[in-house]
Structures are given as structure tokens and as C-alpha cells.
Amino acid sequence: LSRYKNADGGAEVMATTKFEPCDARRAFPCWDEPAFKARFKVSLVIDENLNAIANARLIKETPLGGGKKLLEFAPSIKMSSYLVAYVIGKIEASEPVFADGVPIRVWTVLGKSHLGAFALSAAKFSLEYFARYFKQPYPCDKLDLVAIPDFASGAMENFACITFRETALLVDTNTASHTELERVAEVVMHENAHMWFGDFTTMSWWNGLWLNEAFATFMAAKSMHAWKPEWNIWDGFNVQRGVAMRTDGLCATRPIEFPVGNPDEARGMFDVLTYQKGCAILRMLELFLGEDEFQSGIVNYLEKHAFGNADTSDLWAALEEVVKPFSKAISITDLMNTWVFQPGYPVVTVAESVVSGSVTLKQTIFRYMEGNLPATLWHLPVHLRATVSGENGKPTVIEKVVLLSKESETFYLGENLSSVVVNSGGHGFYRVQYETNLRQKVLDNIGTLTAGERFNLVNDLWASVQSGQTSVRDYLAMIGILTCVHAELDINVFSVINASLQILRRITPRDDDNAGALLNLARDFAGTALNKLTVKAQAGESPQHAQLRGTLLMLLGTFGDPIVIKWAKKTYAQYKVDKTSVDTNLVGAMVETLANQGDTAQYDEFVARKDTATTPQEEQRFLFALASFRDSSLAARTLADCINGAVRTQDAPFVVRNVLMNATTARQAFDFVQANWEKMASLYPASGLSRMCEAITTMVGDDVADDARAFFATNTVKGGEKALKQYVEQLGIALQLKQRERGDLQDLLLSAYQDV
Ligand code: BES
Numbered sequence: 001l002s003r004y005k006n007a008d009g010g011a012e013v014m015a016t017t018k019f020e021p022c023d024a025r026r027a028f029p030c031w032d033e034p035a036f037k038a039r040f041k042v043s044l045v046i047d048e049n050l051n052a053i054a055n056a057r058l059i060k061e062t063p064l065g066g067g068k069k070l071l072e073f074a075p076s077i078k079m080s081s082y083l084v085a086y087v088i089g090k091i092e093a094s095e096p097v098f099a100d101g102v103p104i105r106v107w108t109v110l111g112k113s114h115l116g117a118f119a120l121s122a123a124k125f126s127l128e129y130f131a132r133y134f135k136q137p138y139p140c141d142k143l144d145l146v147a148i149p150d151f152a153s154g155a156m157e158n159f160a161c162i163t164f165r166e167t168a169l170l171v172d173t174n175t176a177s178h179t180e181l182e183r184v185a186e187v188v189m190h191e192n193a194h195m196w197f198g199d200f201t202t203m204s205w206w207n208g209l210w211l212n213e214a215f216a217t218f219m220a221a222k223s224m225h226a227w228k229p230e231w232n233i234w235d236g237f238n239v240q241r242g243v244a245m246r247t248d249g250l251c252a253t254r255p256i257e258f259p260v261g262n263p264d265e266a267r268g269m270f271d272v273l274t275y276q277k278g279c280a281i282l283r284m285l286e287l288f289l290g291e292d293e294f295q296s297g298i299v300n301y302l303e304k305h306a307f308g309n310a311d312t313s314d315l316w317a318a319l320e321e322v323v324k325p326f327s328k329a330i331s332i333t334d335l336m337n338t339w340v341f342q343p344g345y346p347v348v349t350v351a352e353s354v355v356s357g358s359v360t361l362k363q364t365i366f367r368y369m370e371g372n373l374p375a376t377l378w379h380l381p382v383h384l385r386a387t388v389s390g391e392n393g394k395p396t397v398i399e400k401v402v403l404l405s406k407e408s409e410t411f412y413l414g415e416n417l418s419s420v421v422v423n424s425g426g427h428g429f430y431r432v433q434y435e436t437n438l439r440q441k442v443l444d445n446i447g448t449l450t451a452g453e454r455f456n457l458v459n460d461l462w463a464s465v466q467s468g469q470t471s472v473r474d475y476l477a478m479i480g481i482l483t484c485v486h487a488e489l490d491i492n493v494f495s496v497i498n499a500s501l502q503i504l505r506r507i508t509p510r511d512d513d514n515a516g517a518l519l520n521l522a523r524d525f526a527g528t529a530l531n532k533l534t535v536k537a538q539a540g541e542s543p544q545h546a547q548l549r550g551t552l553l554m555l556l557g558t559f560g561d562p563i564v565i566k567w568a569k570k571t572y573a574q575y576k577v578d579k580t581s582v583d584t585n586l587v588g589a590m591v592e593t594l595a596n597q598g599d600t601a602q603y604d605e606f607v608a609r610k611d612t613a614t615t616p617q618e619e620q621r622f623l624f625a626l627a628s629f630r631d632s633s634l635a636a637r638t639l640a641d642c643i644n645g646a647v648r649t650q651d652a653p654f655v656v657r658n659v660l661m662n663a664t665t666a667r668q669a670f671d672f673v674q675a676n677w678e679k680m681a682s683l684y685p686a687s688g689l690s691r692m693c694e695a696i697t698t699m700v701g702d703d704v705a706d707d708a709r710a711f712f713a714t715n716t717v718k719g720g721e722k723a724l725k726q727y728v729e730q731l732g733i734a735l736q737l738k739q740r741e742r743g744d745l746q747d748l749l750l751s752a753y754q755d756v
Pocket residue numbers: 020021153154155156157186187188190191194213216267270687
């Protein structure tokens with residue numbers, strides 16, 4: 001049941017399915033397991049004034065009298081029960097666009113179908129792209145993309161009838177930020193990829209969910225890259241890989257493939273390990289085998305399992321049939337099984353070898369927490385780039401791929417080896433730690449590193465701060481070099497810097513001196529980039545630079561920079577007159593800065609803007625900004641609205657999450673969550689409730705941290721048990737960082753960054 005308000009503010013309802021993994025059995029009797037495939041014929045008796053869609057085309061409509069009608073749909077193609085779908089309500093369709101002759105339509109509540117144009121162009125491109133990549137035509141005779149006003153997931157890949165939350169499908173290209181457009185393209189392409197990976201060929205059982213989700217994530221990235229190369233999608237994927245590595249470095253991680261014995265365990269599989277780690281290891285394999293070889297293996301796999309099911313071993317077998325062996329000692333199966341069936345990943349230490357021209361690589365499992373680390377080994381494809389002396393002694397750059405299978409191995413690169421980059425390109429799912437000399441050479445040549453390589457350098461160093469191997473002082477020195485000397489402009493590198501600054505801010509005692517010092521630190525890091533970018537968008541600049549400008553202003557604005565606050569106020573005055581007069585990539589920074597400073601009048605204005613928003617993104621922006629106000633009576637209003645029906649249940653857990661992550665309101669929000677836990681558990685989708693709880697990873701205040709640990713020792717989320725363990729462990733890591741670094745950090749801030 002999805003509730004929403006129509007254009008006149010009247011209450012409306014709409015019915016929608018979302019069966020994955022195992023809710024089809026709650027709607028009709030069936031063999032509700034992915035390996036039982038069948039053709040499904042849907043017939044619906046509904047009110048005369050409503051419309052309905054399902055997996056296949058409508059073939060017959062019969063008036064039944066008494067205000068009812070019977071709708072009969074054609075039989076679907078052969079598929080698993082979790083893919084059955086029907087949507088009933090007052091809905092309208094866009095005009096179709098055709099992909100290889102197949103009509104694609106966007107369906108929405110009345111009056112919104114004009115917001116579907118961007119999604120349609122992404123859908124058309126990707127459907128045609130996938131048909132060619134997989135050498136398999138799209139198997140159905142229509143594709144409906146349906147925007148649901150209140151939807152538990154982001155989107156669901158029902159065969160030929162894909163459902164989405166509105167923000168993931170409907171967008172106005174005139175007012176959306178680059179991030180928002182990219183999100184719509186990503187979701188549409190991800191779900192379209194499922195038409196092949198998931199719907200056409202399905203994992204046999206939920207333990208193999210990654211065969212669906214990792215591939216959809218991976219293929220969406222490939223399709224986006226093909227569609228808009230200037231979006232640099234794979235650079236953006238660095239951040240996602242980083243998120244997976246964060247979870248996968250915990251004791252409470254799990255292997256990508258994991259036994260599933262009941263519905264909650266199946267639900268628990270939809271996480272970063274399945275999606276992002278899965279995608280990352282596919283990318284690693286693709287770059288190791290070569291894109292064409294990899295593709296032919298995938299084509300082979302889909303052809304073999306058309307309208308059927310498959311296991312991980314079938315995928316490797318299909319690849320091995322067509323890809324030439326790369327080593328006598330190991331096969332694709334052996335190589336990849338170390339990534340799919342083992343939890344965690346290694347850190348590779350790089351040392352100069354006594355053998356001239358060689359480096360010694362050593363792998364050890366990476367963990368944030370000290371303790372007994374299992375001695376796990378992986379087969380690692382390692383991409384190397386080295387400077388050696390070439391013919392006639394001139395320095396030459398060579399690239400090489402080696403396979404590290406033992407704990408430690410020495411590899412020859414060439415005479416007069418002067419520097420080496422390990423994990424060149426940055427696609428490997430491991431961290432790198434250089435011996436001091438080699439590290440210095442990498443830093444000396446930082447200008448020659450790719451964005452992905454710089455990302456890993458920073459991300460790995462920050463991980464080693466969190467695990468206690470590197471001091472915050474050394475980390476900040478390196479960020480200083482990167483931002484001020486190298487003049488970093490990569491948005492993804494900055495996302496690590498931002499995240500680390502937020503954490504340092506959380507562990508620093510809150511007082512005016514520290515706030516001033518932290519702002520000066522942030523200005524130091526953001527200043528060079530902002531000066532280069534300037535506050536006004538430049539003609540012909542890349543979308544990432546436009547995004548970065550917004551990110552930097554947001555950072556400074558929320559750290560209390562008076563100049564940025566002034567900018568936000570001035571810009572908002574213009575926005576009130578004409579929304580389109582403000583750079584779409586800066587609106588988020590403007591809104592967040594104002595909310596951070598805002599009083600009751602500002603709050604009321606944002607509530608009104610949310611309620612009268614004309615796009616899902618605008619509504620979402622002002623809704624989520626409510627969580628950034630610092631006044632406790634305003635936070636109380638926001639929290640109350642999250643359980644009284646004012647905020648839709650698809651959004652409420654994420655709003656609460658943000659109030660919990662707001663340092664000023666964390667304590668209050670956590671008390672509220674404890675007092676209303678049962679109610680939230682009954683109102684919110686379980687996946688939302690679990691994501692809400694992720695906020696505890698930032699709750700490092702002394703008393704609130706203890707309460708959070710105690711609370712989650714006795715309370716849990718169905719299907720989110722594993723995730724909660726991971727959050728609690730992450731909180732522990734943050735607390736250790738605070739213990740270890742608080743004193744030195746304060747000295748550093750007060751000596752180097754205090755205003756004089
Ligand atoms: N198959 C999932 C939907 C799903 C999610 C079903 C969780 C059951 C539990 C769908 O393809 C999906 O992955 N949706 C994502 C968005 C996607 C672009 C990553 C989502 O809902 O967040």
C-alpha cells in the first residue's frame with residue numbers, strides 16, 4: 001500500500017507488489033523459490049476508475065458491473081516468482097520510446113509523467129547496449145518503468161515491469177544536480193541489467209545473490225560509462241569500493257557467497273558485500289582477463305543458462321571455456337573463489353628487494369581491530385607501474401601484471417628501479433602499504449598518479465589511521481601535500497578527506513576554540529581547490545568539478561565558515577525569486593548550510609518548500625535538511641513527524657538517521673529511537689530500519705556510545721542482524737580512534753590551526 005497526496009492535496013492510495021526475496025507467497029500460493037520458474041498469467045478485478053499494469057501486456061478488459069472491471073494480462077515469459085509484479089492505481093503513462101523496437105514507457109501518478117524523459121533516454125540506451133553486450137535480445141515485448149510514491153526499496157527489477165521510488169526515476173533535468181541525474185541513470189541501468197542478469201538467468205538460491213546484484217551494479221557502471229564517458233563512472237566507483245572495504249575489514253564481515261537458510265538470512269544478503277565488493281571483484285577480473293575475453297565468457301554463461309538458473313561455479317566454468325589460461329598453476333575458479341568464498345581482503349606491503357631491480361610483495365589480511373588474524377591467502381592480480389632504466393639507461397615507465405598467490409613473493413621489474421606504483425589504475429580489492437623509501441617516491445611523483453591511485457593512497461592511509469597504524473598527524477600532513485601542493489581536484493579523493501574531517505570533528509571536544517581550528521583546517525584543505533574552481537561555474541568544466549564546488553562549499557558551510565554562510569543567505573534570496581537562477585550543483589550546499597544555522601522561521605520555510613516541491617529531488621532535499629537543524633525543539637518536531645505519518649515510511653528512517661548523525665542532536669535522537677523502537681519497527685521497512693541504525697557508527701559521545709552498545713545487545717532488526725554487528729564494531733573502532741588521538745589532535749589543532 002503506497003499512500004500519497006494528489007495535486008490538490010487529497011489523499012490517494014495505490015497498490016504495488018515487491019516480492020523479492022520471498023514475499024510472493026504472501027500474495028498467492030506458489031513455489032516461491034528462484035529455481036522454480038514458470039509463466040505467470042495475472043488477472044485483476046479492480047475499480048473501474050483505476051488503471052493497472054503487470055509483467056506482460058494487457059490483453060482483455062471486461063466490465064463487471066457494480067463499479068468493477070476485470071483485467072487480463074498475457075502470460076509472462078518463464079521466470080521466478082519473486083519477479084511477478086502488478087501495480088494498481090490512478091496512474092498515467094508517457095509516450096513510448098523504442099529500444100530495438102520494444103516500447104518503453106514511464107508510469108507515474110497523474111500529472112508527473114513529464115518527469116520521465118531523462119529515465120527514458122537512459123533506459124533506451126542501456127537496453128540496446130545490453131542486448132549487444134550480451135548478444136541476447138531483450139526477451140519481452142514491452143518495458144514499463146513505474147514510479148511509486150512510497151516504495152520500500154530503491155527499485156525492483158520485475159521482468160518488464162520495473163518499479164522505482166520516485167527519486168530514482170523521475171527528475172527534471174533543469175533543476176537537478178549532477179549527483180541526482182547520475183543516480184537516476186544508475187538505478188535505471190542497474191534494473192535494466194537485471195533483465196538479463198537476474199531475470200533471464202537467475203541464481204539458483206539466495207546464497208548466490210551476488211550473481212544478480214554484483215553483475216547489475218557492474219553492468220550499470222559499464223553502460224553508464226558507454227553512455228556518458230565524461231561522467232568518469234569508474235572513478236566514482238572508487239568510493240563504492242571503499243565503502244565495501246570498510247565493511248569487509250571488520251571482524252563481523254562475511255564472504256560474498258554465504259549460506260542462506262531462512263527468509264531473514266535472504267534479506268540480509270542485500271548489502272555492500274554482495275553489491276559493491278561483488279562488483280569490485282568483477283571489475284578486477286575483467287581488467288585482468290581483458291575486456292573482450294571477459295565479455296565472451298559472460299555471453300557464454302548467459303547462453304548456457306537462458307531462462308534458467310546458475311551457481312557461481314557455472315559462471316567460472318563458462319569463463320574458463322572461452323578464456324585462454326593465464327597460468328598453469330591456477331584457474332579462474334581457483335583465483336576467484338578466494339574472493340567469493342573468503343571474508344575480508346589483504347593489505348599488500350611493498351619492499352625493495354635485495355635482488356636488484358625487484359620488489360617483494362607480501363599479503364596479510366587487513367583488519368581494523370587488532371587480534372588474532374586468520375592467515376588467509378588470496379590470488380591477487382597485481383598491476384604494477386615502475387620506472388626503470390630502459391635501453392641506453394634512460395628512465396622508462398613499464399607496466400606489468402603479476403599474480404601474487406603466496407604470502408610473499410619477489411618480482412623483477414627492471415634494472416635501476418627507481419619507483420613503483422602497486423595496484424596501478426587502482427582497481428584491485430586490496431590495500432597497499434609501501435616501505436618508507438618507496439612511499440616517499442610515490443609521494444614525490446604524485447602528479448603522475450591517476451585519480452584512482454590517489455584515491456587509494458588517501459583511503460588506505462585513512463584506514464591505517466583508523467586501525468591505529470598511522471597517526472592523525474601524519475595523515476593530515478599527507479592531505480596537506482595533496483590538497484595544497486598537488487592541488488587535488490578529484491571529487492572522489494575529496495570524499496575521503498571530507499569523511500575523515502567529519503570523524504575528526506566528532507572526536508574533538510566541542511568548544512569554540514576547536515570549532516575555529518577545525519574550520520581553519522578545512523579551509524586549508526578546501527582552499528586551493530575552491531580558488532581554482534571559483535564560486536561561479538566555468539564554461540566547459542567537467543560535471544565532477546561542478547560537483548566538487550558544491551561539496552567544498554557544503555563542507556565549509558557546515559563547519560561554520562562565515563563567508564560561506566553569507567553566500568548561502570544571499571543565494572537563497574535569489575533562489576526564492578527564481579529557483580533556476582541558482583547553479584543546480586550548489587543548491588544542496590546552500591540548503592545544508594542554512595539548515596545548520598537555521599532558526600524556527602527557516603525551518604518552517606523548509607517544511608513549506610518540501611510540501612510544495614515540484615520534483616521528487618526538491619522534496620527530498622528540503623525534507624532531509626530538516627535533520628540538520630541544531631535546535632532541540634526543531635529536532636523534536638522532525639523526529640515526531642517520522643512516526644506520525646507526516647513523513648513517508650520510505651524516507652522516515654533516513655531522516656531519523658540524519659538526526660542521529662547530527663552531533664548536536666544525536667543524544668536526543670537516540671533517546672527518541674529507544675523510546676519509539678517498537679513503533680519504528682512496525683512502521684518502517686526492515687531494510688530502512690537497519691540503514692537508520694548505521695548512524696550509531698558516528699555516535700562517539702561517551703554516554704551515548706555506551707547506551708547504543710547496550711541497546712543493540714538486546715534489540716535487533718529482522719534480516720539486519722549481521723549489519724547491526726558491523727555497526728557496533730565500527731562504533732568501537734571510532735571510539736578507539738578517539739581514545740588514541742584525541743589529545744594529540746587537540747594539540748595539533750590548537751598549535752597549527754588556531755586563529756591568531
Ligand atoms: N533487487 C533489488 C531490489 C531489492 C533490494 C530487493 C533489497 C530485495 C531487497 C534491486 O535491483 C536493487 O538492487 N535496488 C537497489 C538500487 C540499485 C540501483 C542499487 C535499491 O533498492 O536500493
